Amino acid sequence: MKAPESQIDMFPKHLQVERNKKKENRLASKKKYRETKKAEDPMLFWATNRIAKTRSKCKKLNIPFTITVEWLLENAKTHCPLLGIEMTYGEVNYVNSASIDRKSPKLGYTPENCFIISNRANRMKSDATLTELTLLVENLKNYL
Numbered sequence: 001m002k003a004p005e006s007q008i009d010m011f012p013k014h015l016q017v018e019r020n021k022k023k024e025n026r027l028a029s030k031k032k033y034r035e036t037k038k039a040e041d042p043m044l045f046w047a048t049n050r051i052a053k054t055r056s057k058c059k060k061l062n063i064p065f066t067i068t069v070e071w072l073l074e075n076a077k078t079h080c081p082l083l084g085i086e087m088t089y090g091e092v093n094y095v096n097s098a099s100i101d102r103k104s105p106k107l108g109y110t111p112e113n114c115f116i117i118s119n120r121a122n123r124m125k126s127d128a129t130l131t132e133l134t135l136l137v138e139n140l141k142n143y144l
Contacts (some may be wrong), residue, residue: 051105065108068112081117083121085118087116095119096118099119101117102114
């Protein structure tokens with residue numbers, strides 16, 4: 001339930017400012033910690049973040065999830081197996097960022113069903129069938 005405007009105004013302004021400063025300091029400290037961890041080991045930073053985010057998504061959607069940080073680190077490659085481009089881990093370059101892909105979306109995130117590819121490759125294959133991708137390549141050959 002939201003407090004009436006008159007009650008919000010009753011809260012002293014200097015305490016509101018102080019509370020906001022504390023919140024900003026906490027956020028800045030958290031960001032600095034994350035940047036330090038990222039700089040120490042970008043691959044481990046990427047793997048732990050991917051596990052946390054993917055596990056959370058799977059829990060909400062009731063999707064099987066059994067991959068581990070160790071599995072990600074063991075299966076991480078320097079180049080995308082589908083496109084051959086160099087992949088980045090923990091970097092801002094979104095296109096070349098590593099991505100966990102499921103061979104069959106129905107089977108969830110399990111070691112047998114997942115592999116690591118570039119985000120570019122994952123987006124390209126996200127909703128296209130093999131037939132559509134083959135047709136695309138054949139037609140591109142004719143146009144180029």
